[in-house]
Amino acid sequence: MGTWIIQRLITIPGILVGLSVHEFGHAFVAKLAGDDTAESQGRVSINPFDHVDWMGLAMLLVIGFGWGKPVQVNPSKFKSPRRDSIFVGLAGVFMNFITAIVFAFILRFVFQLWPEFFFSGPVGEATRSVITGTVIINLSLMLFNLIPLPPLDGFGIVSDLIKLPYKNYKAYVWLRQWGPRILLVLIVFGGTSAILNAPLNLVYNFVMDLAFIGL
Numbered sequence: 001m002g003t004w005i006i007q008r009l010i011t012i013p014g015i016l017v018g019l020s021v022h023e024f025g026h027a028f029v030a031k032l033a034g035d036d037t038a039e040s041q042g043r044v045s046i047n048p049f050d051h052v053d054w055m056g057l058a059m060l061l062v063i064g065f066g067w068g069k070p071v072q073v074n075p076s077k078f079k080s081p082r083r084d085s086i087f088v089g090l091a092g093v094f095m096n097f098i099t100a101i102v103f104a105f106i107l108r109f110v111f112q113l114w115p116e117f118f119f120s121g122p123v124g125e126a127t128r129s130v131i132t133g134t135v136i137i138n139l140s141l142m143l144f145n146l147i148p149l150p151p152l153d154g155f156g157i158v159s160d161l162i163k164l165p166y167k168n169y170k171a172y173v174w175l176r177q178w179g180p181r182i183l184l185v186l187i188v189f190g191g192t193s194a195i196l197n198a199p200l201n202l203v204y205n206f207v208m209d210l211a212f213i214g215l
Contacts, residue, residue, distance in 0.1 A: 008061045010126060014134035015060055016048040017103075018096055018141045019068035023051040025095035026071040026088055033084035035077040043071050065187050070151070082160050089157040096142040103134045104211035112215070139203050143196050150179035
């Protein structure tokens, strides 16, 4: 139990960072696109307290699946509704990707400047675990949110890109209604892990190779 608690505590910084930058990305790009809804709600911020849903955070810590407070947008205010909806949808996952790269470089710089720190005791090991965990969590959030099922960003992005013909509208409505249930079943039975493990390993190795190139 003690080890489990420590492992969960180590993930908290990465989760808070990941959720915050993800929702900030949505809010910031929505503002640039002409929609001030998120700005008026104080969501153009990287302060975790502006974005964390405490029940969602608790679920993340206990079962590995949770959520933040979704950013509200009004596409009717966008300068180009279809284009800007795609950009807003991509903004969250893009921020997670950039954040993962930043923390990978932080890991490299600390290793270069003070290599013995990471291996000198519990504090160094915990610090290394927090930084590495932040990289993994942000990449996991990025890939998870790209799954094309509602209510994830991937569904909205794919819907806007494809622009389904009217004859498929009923299928779209059905997926909007049942998508969250399908997603929950996938999570409970390990389907999302099976889907995301290979892409996560691939992207993680890419980010680490990028950060540690030439070392």
